[in-house]
Each structure stands twice: as C-alpha cells, then as structure tokens.
Amino acid sequence: MTDDTATQNGQSADDDKVTTLKGMYEDYFLDYASYVILERAVPSIEDGLKPVQRRILHALNEMHDGRYHKVANVIGQTMQYHPHGDAAIGDALVGLGQKGLLIDPQGNWGNTLTGDSAAASRYIEARLTKFATEVVFNPQTTQWQVSYDGRKREPINLPAKFPLLLAQGTEGIAVGLSTKIMPHNFIEICRESIKILEGKKPKLYPDFPTGGTVDVSDYQWGKRGGKIKIRATIEKIDNKFIAIRELPYGMTTQSLIDSILKANDKGKIKVKKVQDNTAAEVEILIELATGISPDVTIDALYAFTNCELSVSPNACIIIGGDKPHFVSVLDILEHITHQTRDLLKMELMIKQKELEEKLHFASLEKVFIKERIYRDIEEAEDFPEVLDIIREGLEKYFRDPNEKAKKGDTRMQLLRAISDDDIIRLTEIRIKRISKYNSFAADERIAKLEEELKQVKHDLEHLTEYTIAWYQHLLDKYGKGWERKTKIGTFEKVKVAAVAANNAKLYVDRKEGFIGMGLKKEEFVAECSDIDDVIVIRKDGKLMVTRIADKTFVGKNIIHVGVWKKGDERTTYNMVYLDGKTGRAMGKRFNVKAITRDREYDLTKGARGSKLLYFSANPNGEAEIVNVLLSPASKARVKDFDFDFAELAIKGRASGGNIVTRYPVRKVTLKEAGKSTLGALKVWMDEVSGRLNLEERGRLLGGFDTGDLLLVINHDGTYEREELDMSRRYDPKALFFIGKYQDDMVVSAVYHEGERKVTLVKRFQIETSSPGQKFSFTSDHRQTKLYLATLHPEPEVEISWREKKEKKTKVIQLAEFIDVKGWKSLGNKLHDGKLVTVKELNEPYVPKVREVTVKATKKAAPKQEESGGIKPGDTIELDF
Template sequence: MSEENQPINSEEQHDFIPENQEAIDHSDSITKVTGMYKDWFLDYASYVILERAVPAIEDGFKPVQRRIMHSMKELDDGRYNKVANVIGHTMQYHPHGDASIGDAMVNIGQKDLLIDCQGNWGNILTGDGAAAPRYIEARLSKFALEVLFSPKVTEWQLSYDGRKNEPIHLPVKFPMLLAQGGEGIAVGLSTKILPHNFNELIDASIKILKGKPFTLYPDFPTAGIADVSNYNEGMRGGRVRVRAKISQLDKQTLVITQIPFSTDTSKLIDSILKANEKGKIKVKKIEDNTAAEVEILIHLYPGVSPDKMIDALYAFTDCELSVAPLGCVIENCNRPLFIGVNDMLKLSTNRTVGILKRELEIQLEELETKWHFANLEKIFIREEMYIDFKLYADKEALFEYMYKSFEPFKKVLLRDIVDEDLQKLTQIPMIRITRFDSDKADEGIAKLEAEMEEVKHHLANIIDFAIDYFTRLKEKYGKGRERLTELRNFDTIEATKVVLRNTKLYVNREEGFIGTSLKKDEYVADCSDIDDVIVFLRDGKMLVTKVDDKKFIGKDIIHIAVFDKNDKRTIYNMIYRDGKSGPSYIKRFNVSGVTRDKEYDLTQEKPGSQVLYFSANPNGEAEVITILLRQVGSVKKLKWDMDFAEIMIKGRASKGNTVTKYPIKKIELKEKGISTLRPRKIWFDDTVQRLNVDGRGELLGEFKPNDRLLIINQSGKLKTIIPELTTHFEEDMIVLEKWNSNKPISAIYYDGEKERYFIKRFLVENENKEEIFITEHEKSQLEIVSTDWKPMAEVIFAKVKGVQKENQLVNLEEFIAVKGIKALGNQLTTDKVKQINLLDPLPFEELIEEEEVSTENLDSETPSFEDIDIQLDDDGQITLSLE
C-alpha cells in the first residue's frame, strides 16, 4: 500500500477546533485525504471486475472457478471427493469463503460438463438447491481431464500468501465459456454470455479452421423455444426471446413440458398465480408434477379458450421472457473487453491451435532428448568408453576424455553434447552395460524417430491436426449433447387481444360518463383494465381513451365500444348535419391509427353540427335507410331510400357525399345490409405455425365470415374451425385448408384390432365437433389422407417367402362410396403391406358457382370536376369519390 493510502495513525487524528478556541499548529502531522476515496473506489472496482465477476477470454473461467478446477486436479485420484474437502483445498489459493466456493462449484456441476457429480446437486428445473457440501461428492469428468489441463504449457503464479503455485489461466482446448455460459455483476459493468450447444461449437470451430462461414445461436439446458432473430452475436443491444413449450392436453387442460431459460418451475407457477390474481388470466388449478422432466398442468374453467390462454400465458407470465446478452470478458488479465460470440469462438479456436502446437513442440523436444541420449548411450557402450574411466582421477579430466571420444560422432547427433549428458552416462549401472543389446537399442531409436516424424508432420499440418482433435472430441463426448432449445421466429402477441375480460364497461349516455364502476347504468361490454375504448358523441366528436373506473367524455354519447387499433374491417356509417342549418352529408369510414385522449371531429367543425344517423358494422355491413324530410316550401320529394353500399369507404376526416340541403325530419332503417368488404385472404406461416393476413407463408384462400378451415392430424383427429389469427396448431397437423363441405375426405388407415388396412371416404358431419375417423385401438394408425376429388394411391407389398407381389394402384373414389365418418370402411387387402404412397390425383373439374359481384351504382349524369371529392386516408392513399 502506498504512503498516501496508509490508514491514519491514531496518534495523528485530531478533534474539531471551535472558532473561539486557540488553534494548535499540527501541520506536520496532518494527512490529506483528498483523492483517497476516488483511488480506493477504483481499486475496489478493478478488483471486482478482474478477480471476481467477469470470466477470462483465455480459458472462460472466473478466478474462483479456475481455482476449483485446479484444486480438483490436485486431489484427483479417480475417486470421488467430498465437496467440503474441495472447498477447503481451494481456499489455500485464495480465501474466497466457503459459501462462495461451494455455490460456484454447484453452478459448474449443474452444467453437466466438467464435474462428475454424486449426491443431491439441486435441480435447475425446479430451483431446488444442492445438499450441504459435506453430503455431496465430486470428481473431474473425463472430458475435463482431457481438455482443461496440460501442466507443461501452463503459466503459473504464486497464490495470495506465496505458499502455493496456481495457474494464471488453464490451457483449455475447447470454447468452454460459450459452452457453459456465464454471467456476473461487477462495479460499473456486467456480463451475460448465453450457453451454446456442445456439438455446434465444435462444428463452428472446424468451420473457422477451414475458413468457412458459421453462425452461433444459444442452446439452453432448460430447453424451451427461442427466437434468436435479434441475437446480435450476443453483444450489447441484442435480445433473445425465450418461451415455455405449452401444448393442449385436452379441452380444459394445458401442459408445460419445457420452461424458458433463467427461470424455474416455482417462479413460473408464481408468475401464473400472480397474473390470475390480477385478473389477466383465469386459471382453475395448477399441478406441478415436475421430477426429472418438467410437467406443469394448468386446468382451465369451462368456456375458456385453450388457444387464447396459451397466448395469454406468453403475454402476462414468465412463460415468455426476454434475455439480454452482453459479451464482456477479461483480456490479458488486465482489462475488460466487449466482444461477440463469433469473435469469442475465433479467439478460443486460435488459442486451442496455439496450445496444441506448443504441446507438440514440447513433445518433439522430449522425443529429441530421448533420441539424443539413446544414441549417446549406444555409442558410449559400443566404443567401450567406460573401460578407461580408471585412468582419470577427477571429473574434469574424465569429461575432457569423453568429449574427445565423442568428437567423431558429432555429425550423427541432433545437438551438441553438454556436461549433463556426460554425467548421465557415467551413472549407467554396469549390469545395464553388460546386458546391452545393440539391436534392441536400434529398434528403440527407430521407434523414437518414427514418433518424431509423426510429430513433425502434425506441426507442419497443425490446422488439420486441430480439426482432427475437434472431430475426436465430438465423436467421444458429443453423443447425448444434441440441441435442446427449438429455434423459431415468434409472432408478436398483443396483450389487449388475449387479456381476460375481467370487468364490465358501462355508460351513462346523457351525462357523458363511462367506466367500470357505473354498475347502475347501461352495460356496454366485457373488458379488461388495459383495454382502450372508442366513443362517438352526438356533436360529431370521437375519442379513444383508456378504460377507467369513471371518466367524463361528453354529453349525449351515441356509440361506445372496446377499441382495436388494428381493426380495419369495422366500418362506421354516418349521416351528419353541417352546422345548425347546413346541408347533410353521408360518409363511411374506419378508425385505425389515433392518438389516445385526443378529440377528433368527424364533421366540418362548424358550431351546431349534429350526427343524424350512426351505425357500427364489424364486418363492413351496408344497410339501406329511408330519409324523411320536413315540409319546407315547395319541396316535393320528402321521402327516399339510400343504400350505404353505394358510398365509398374513406378516411374519417372525409367530408362525405351530399344527402340533401333541406332539413331532415327522421332517418329510419329499412333493411339490414350484408358485408361490402372483400373476403379476407388468410395465409399460414409454417415458421411460426400461425395464421396471418399479412401475406406470410402459404395462401389458404379468401374467407367470408362463415367460411371454415379443415384441420386433420396424424393421430386421425379432424375438426373445422372459424379462422382466427390466435389459433394454435398441434405439431402433428398434416392437412390445413379451406373447408369445402361438399368435398369428401379419403383415408387409408391400419386397424390395430383387425390388423388390416382399410379405406374410407366420408364428409364432415358435425362442423362444430372434433372427431376421430380411425378406430381407437392403440395400434391403429393413419397411413394417408387426401382431400382431392379423385385421389390415387400405390400399395407396395412386402416380400413373402421370396415372392414379391406387384405394386397395386388404387383409385379411392372407385374403391368405396362416401359413407359416414364413423364407418369402418372397406378392407384394402389381405396381403402383407410394406408401404402405401399417395400419388397425384386424377384430373377433375370442380363446378364453381358464379357469384354476383356488387359494383358501385354511379349517377347516370356525367359528373363535373366540382362533384369529385378528393380525400387522403389514414394510410396516405388518395381516394376519389362523387359528391
């Protein structure tokens, strides 16, 4: 410690001197503390960063982890050691503390790579802790013994008290940091390196050595599903979204079989219970059956949609988490380095090559030393130099004699002879000299020369040698270390679409209040506390606001509903009077992007404007209305009909088309309308296993409000559903298409009870019920299924007693008539079947009914330029319409 950092001696401490007391001059003994705390803080921060929290790039270990590994190597005798003994031995190198050493050792052991564990080491799935160190045992794994240690290439330093030598870095010949991952919080910085797959790291290292491109994505020990589209090579700013694997066990039960990284089953269940208490979701009961594998059963109340609940679990609980990686490591023992996982792997691979090269060089030096002495020994004994030893009384004279004797043989040696060589020759026992076998010695030298040539070959082709090394590691230790985490792009779940409608919305139209506490007033709809509400007033004002207990909007509310900002299919039909006595206008519009709590005027903002007619149509319906005018002057036509289907849908700010310049007495609904919107195109994105209307994936068709999807699973289950974008699909789904109720479904299946193949054709009898169309025997299985009009199949028979029957072509339409879905069907064959293939169907022209396409009914009169209304809608598109 420097002099300025020495603690103040008690004799040098002084009391505070009041102003009215005579000051004593102690200037010679005062120590200034200016800057002390700054220096001390920097020293502390540096210590925490370099010696505690952040792993080294060279071997991937923090200091405590490195000392644990070194201690276990020193204690290694092939048997298990008590963890308490390892902790005590580790403290010889640094007094980390028994608890911190024990926790670090358990953390390494739970990663199942370097430590062979025995006893209760805890459970990363449930969060259960390990038993006390005196009860559990450990030893180094075979993998650790092979890749972590090489004393001859290790750099050493003194331990904290100078009594022991410890490694500065372990000569790790594997990307250990990326395989295990690591995280730590230091002073002013942190690190979070995610774990990666063992085999994928080796494959990537081989690609680096071959100069090929590679990509690395994390693989978590808890499995689960991950979206790595924003991984950013594990650097600052990247994100990995991780999800639990949730599936539907039955109509009222969900099962979680894999959990996200960085959580456990206890925390996950707690988050579900908290979301349930807050009313975000509605769960009946949770069962945790987790043991060696995760199994959490979530029981739902009747009427709760399993699909919607899965999305809600992702939106409001720890079933989906976002992990922020941050690649920070220590470089050269003295400074932090922010680096991506690709560069980490390149550095690790190059360091492995360097260590392998140094090991080969040391091995070559040792072989050359052995070869050198073996030749010296052979020459020494063959030339009988030992006979004249008695002529020399001192060591110097003897060595001078031996140097002269070896002079003729210098050319055959690899290096010069030194005193140490001669000393070893003089110490050869006489019995060994008398029993010396020259031929055996030559064999030994030849063997050494062969080994030296092999090592030289490896050094000359060090990259190929390193590739072979990584390949052997994968073959030896890679089995059972396949990828656990499924990589998949996630769709974005909107919380407002999946939140439980846990409260009710009410309105007082006359006084202008809305809220969830107005229980004596008019009920509007079920809602949640995160929903938005859209409100229209009689004066033409519109407002979108957050759900609240009680909120004043404005008097004379004409329409209120829960608002969906992405809903472009809800069309509002409106007629309004422009000002107190101005003309009336008709318009149709939708509402999408708006600013919350901003008031919008749907009229021309003239005082006295009033909405005369208003309707909200969730599927773009256009009704027919009757206009009744007041008797004014000589107006003859006081009544006529108007069809909203003739009005173009434009932006909410559009003026609209003129209805009349005269006062309107009343507007009556004459006829409810049908949707004027085109059928909605729906696609299926196989990557995320979701429906969408954004053009991603395979187009399933155009769907009207009552059109349905047909879903068939490999298990023989069948159902039809109204296509909703929140629908989840099972993994064994084999058919997904727009359902045609007139098209029969053809199937060939194996009946487990009768042990025969059957063909059946049927129509879906109950569109609202999921049904199984094969027999329910445990050995029954679906072979092929087709929704073609004239499907064809090929039957390949098994060879029986050396006889091979020719393949059979089957026209399923001719083979059997359409029957009920529960019918057994007709037997396909009695012969033993090897395989059944579905072929291209026979041609068939489907009769399509022509549909009437509604068009705008334009006025027969030729419009002038003044009659054209030009409007800019919310999407920036220009629309033209006739006034």
C-alpha cells in the first residue's frame, strides 16, 4: 500500500499508524451515531425499553418495598447506572409514570390533556405497579452487565413477559433514522398474543389514551411507509356551540386551541370564542360566529386545524443488541409472544430444579431422622468418618439414579446421587428440630412437593397452553380499566374548498372587466373563500376560470361571474348566441366540470362577430322558457315565439348547439323559470359519520328535485323540515327517520307521556310550513319518552311490558288503533305506565325516488325554414 493510499484510508504510512483528522471525524461520528441509536433513542425488542427507562425500572425494583419513594431519590439511585444526568432521567420517569402501566405515581405528575408539567421531583413520589413486579422482573432469568463506572451491575435487558413496547408506544430520533411506534390496547394485545399461540393470524390497531378516532386503512401494521389519520371527537351542541371532547394523539388542549386560533386568524374558519373547560375530561367549547354552520365548521376544523393529524408510524427497534431493524407491530408481537413462552419455560425449568432439590433433601432428611442415622455417628472419631457413616446409612434406603435395581431391592431411587454437601447439610440439623420432627407432616410436605413437581413437568410438556393461560391471567387480573378508548373508523377526505369559511367577498366591474376581493366600490357578487376559483363569461362568448385575488383583469363586458367548483355535474349553463358566420341564433346547454385556469375557452363556434344573446346559470340543471323577439325587418312569418331549453340535451362547453332561428334576433328574455331536467338528485346518509353524500354510502334518503325538502324526526320528539344541505352532519343514533318530505306523509308515534304517566299513540300529518325550524310533537315533560316514530303507511309494532314480574307482548296495527289527527293532539292511550320495548315489524320505510324522463323533442318554436336544409331544433355536430 502506498503512502498516499494509506493517508486516504485515515492512517499514515509510518509504523505508529497515527490517525489523521479526517479519519478521526469518520470514526468518531460512526461511534457517536452507533451510541445514540443503541444506547439512547431506539428501544430494544427484548423488553421494549430504552436504556434510561430500563435503568429507572431496575433502580425502582432495587428500592421496592411496597411504599412510595420520592422521585428525587429514584433519580439519584438511577444515576448509578445512567450517565446522562438527572434531567434526562426525570423526564423519562415522568413519561413512564403518566402512562401508568409500570409506575404507580403519587402527587402532581402533570396533565397529558392540557400539557401542564409535573411538579418538582422533590414533591412527587413513585413506586412500581403490581403488574411491573409480576411481569417485568426475575433476577434468575436476567442477563447482567457491569454499569458504566464498574461499581454496579445492571440488566442487559429486563425479562419482560409482555409486549411493553406495543402497550406504551415509543418515539425517538437518532442519527440517520427515527422510530415511532403507536401505543396499543392492553386487552387486545393479550388476546392477539393468544391468537398467535393458537396458530391464528393476529390483528392489532393503535389505541390512544386521549381517545379520538383513528383511520387505519393505510396503517400497514406500523411498518415504515404506512400512515394513519387521527381525529378529535367533536360534538355539535346546538347551532351556536360545538365542543371537542377527545384529542388526537400527541395533542394537548393548548396546542389544539392554538391551531384553531391560527386558522381563525387566517380566515379559514370563523369562531367567536374558544374556551378550555378541561378538568378530568377534555372539553374545548367553541362559540361560532353568527350565521356560521356548525356542521361546516366541524369539517373545517378537520381540514385546517390539528383536529385531524396524519401520522407516519415507523417501527424501528434493536434486535439482538447490535443493530436497528425495520419491522411491523405484528412482527414485534409475535417475537415477544414467543419470547414470553421461552421465559416461562426458563422459569419452569428453574422451578423444577428447585423442587427436585427440595424433594431430594426432604427425602434424605426424613430417613436420616426417622431411621435414627444421626445416632450412628456418636462413636466416630473424626468428621470424615461421620460423613462415611451417614452415607453408608443412607445407601441402605436409597439408590442412585444410575444404579440398576437388583432383584428384591426395595430401596427408593433418588433424583440425583447423594453429594457430600447433602450429608454436611444433614449434620447441621439442630437437635431441637430432630426432637420435634413429625413424620406425618414430613410425608405431607413430600407429597406436596411431588404434586408441584408433577404440575411443573406437565406445564413444560404443554408449554403453549401454559403460555396461553399466562396471557389470560394477565387479562383477567389487570385488564379492567384498559378498555379501548380510540374508535376505529374510516374518514371521508374533507374537501378544503367545500368547508373553507367565507372569509372574502367577490366583486365585479362588468364594464371594465375586473373581478376580485378588493373592488369594494363595485358590484357585490357573493361571499367566498380566499381559495375559491371564479368563473367568468363575457358577452363575446369567452369563458375563463381564475383563482380569486384582490383584483384581476378578465376582459370587458362580463355577463356572468360566480364561484366555480371542480367536478360540478349539477350546475348547468343555458345560453343563446349569435353565430357571426351564419347569422343564426344557436341554443346550447352545458356543464363546466374541468378546466385549465386562466385559459380562455370559446363557447361559440369562434366566428368573428359572434356574441351572447342570452345566458343563465342553473345550480340544479333547471331548464327555463325564454321569449325570442325577432327583428321587425326580418322575413319570418312569426316574429315572437317561445323557446324551451328543456328541448336541448346537456353537452360539453365546446358543442355548437341547436338552431333557435335563422333570422336576426332583436332580444331574448326570460319568460318562465324551469324545473330540473337532470332528474331527482339521489341522496344517501352515511350511517357511521352522519354525512350526506351522493356516492351511495349508507341509507337512501330519496330523490330530491328543485324545492324538495328533507324531513327529520328526532328521538327527543321533535321534527323539522329543512332544505337539502350536503354539508350538514347528523347524528344517526339520534334519528328515528330522515328522508325526503312528501305532502301525504303520516307520522305514527308511540310515546310515554310523563305528566299523565301513560303510553299514547298518535298519527298526524306535517301541518307546519316553516322550513328550518324544530317542532315538538310530544309533551315537554322531562319524563316524556318517544319510543317509536315511523313514516310507514301501515305500521305494525310489537310492544312489551311487565306485569307482576312477568313480561307480556302484543302486536298493534297503529293505523287501525287511531285515525290521523292534528300534530298537537296527545293521541289515544295504549298502556298504563311505561313499556319495556317497542319494535317495528315493518321493513324500514324509504321514500320513493321519482325518476324524471326528459323528452327528446318539444315543440317550442314555429317552423321558420321553407324546405330542406337545417331546421330549428336540429343538432349541429362540430369537429374540434
């Protein structure tokens, strides 16, 4: 090797092999990186602990006497093993104590909900939990190493017989890698470990102490590359208040409130006041600004604040003590489950050895005393002779395990050969014990040891069943109080543009061609969000979509401007335009579902002189009737006629359209507003999230046309008719019925009237006409309870009640029991007192969906062509 090569490798060429500065940096950095990964940031799979946590638990175990210890004292004891100071130990100790599985805390240990820190270490106390003392420690199965200063010994890993890592979760950042393992449910860990031992496939999902809801559809069992979404639990109180009841994992009430206030300052949401009422349970009360929908605000909180978090798990652990590995939580669970079985096997083998030794000596002791062998040593001259006399006396009654029994040999076979230590131990028995020796009690003790030894051998032969029983024991003994807190669900992706608060106003200067939020002296168009897109259509037939800004030039002579939503299939644009090439008036209907921003699109055929004669935007595909007035100088016989847009099919924005007339048009005016030609809008409600949708998720609510209303009947005995709002969220558990309202609907209700203490039946039609307002059809007494409300035309119900501790049932035809009366009537008495159950026997009522069929042709304009050629109503197909 040349001198240059040696220098490049970090060494000089001389005999001393002096390390160069470059080599020092490389070596020291690798040493540092290795140290941080193995000794500080990443846990070991064997016990699921980082070194500082392991040393804290070891110190607590050494101190353990059942009483609480000052945390300052625990920190001092731990510093004998951990060389990184009291601050690191104190923080790790508080973290373990707040999780509550291994350390039993006393005093002010902070609040994980609010983010309040723990009191000083001299004020708070800790001790090991009963779970920790039973599951984590066993000096007989522990491997030891010398502490950093050589004065103490510490465990390499604690012999934990439970997946602590999965129960507590962990997070750490090392050099070049990180680890992030979610906490999981104690009860589910035990059950899934049992499944592994039974040869079944396990499943394990995160469970957080702060509750909330988690979407695990992309969890990938915690592998690197997976992702979970976590949501706070938000409750709608009324139209002015909403409350956050549970937090996303990793959030505190203060950090969550900060994100809400930040979103409010940016105008993404509109809230009037945020109040933290958290004590033992989370409650962040949010007061909404006037006119703001609570349902939209809930979605906006998920979209713009930390009420929804996306977390990327990364199960990185140390295996074998030498290097990190990227695995899944199921790999960890399987490894620890089998490790638990191995540790239990070691404990059983140690116990077997101990029992065998006890049984061996108890047998020797019994013969030594009962057969009075101790008297034979009275004449011995020295101690070696004493040992020989005792051995000779014992061999009369016992046979070594390797010695073959001869015919007539009735000696008892020992578990092992008699050693000198056994004989010496016999000589140390006190005379007092010999004098009080009870042969019957000795036989009982030997029988008990033999029974215990038999059980241990049985457990070793059935080790898997023994391990299953171990996990079941943990589940039965410690499972109470560890029920799942986090709900598992699937989240709809919140469309940001749909829930962003209207934090801006859109204005237009039609003549000069400007639109924007800063034109406050010009014509107001609509309230909108600062992330909305704006659609503009000019008189020359040009269309453009642009992002809203303070002031944007889009072209003069604007005839339509509005907020544009991508993928909108319902909004339909109706127009009549003059074709500059032929002079004909053309009619067309189209949607604008997708577009390239800031690009002009021609809605006419593109000929010079083309212009719009009439234009309308219809949010639900309405087709109006317009009056067409021709020029007086035209040769047409009929110069004034109506044109119905319902004749035209809805096509793309590039279509040429149909001929309205070949003669010059003086003006086109609206004559009659139209109904939707798209047919009824089928709406479903997701029975999990309570959200309305068009994707056929959940329960069909009916087909909604222009002007149709939604009927909601609540468990609290109220109903309301309201306009269809796709952003509205409902609580499925609080609803008896939700669906399209029809005038002939009859509500049948069974309820207990609290003041009169009777159960009544009433049937009524909706008589109120105020949409968006709740009306109560039961009494307001606090003990009034609505059992059932149904819209079925022939409702059949089964009721049950108790009579002298006997349950009785009866089937009632409600339509035969009472006629339809007013909605304020009390109804007819069904039963004295309360009912146990009321069950509807009919299939759930679903309003019929009215299908709308649009005719292909209509007679709308008089015949204007004499013969041949293109006639009014014909479709022109154009190639672009």
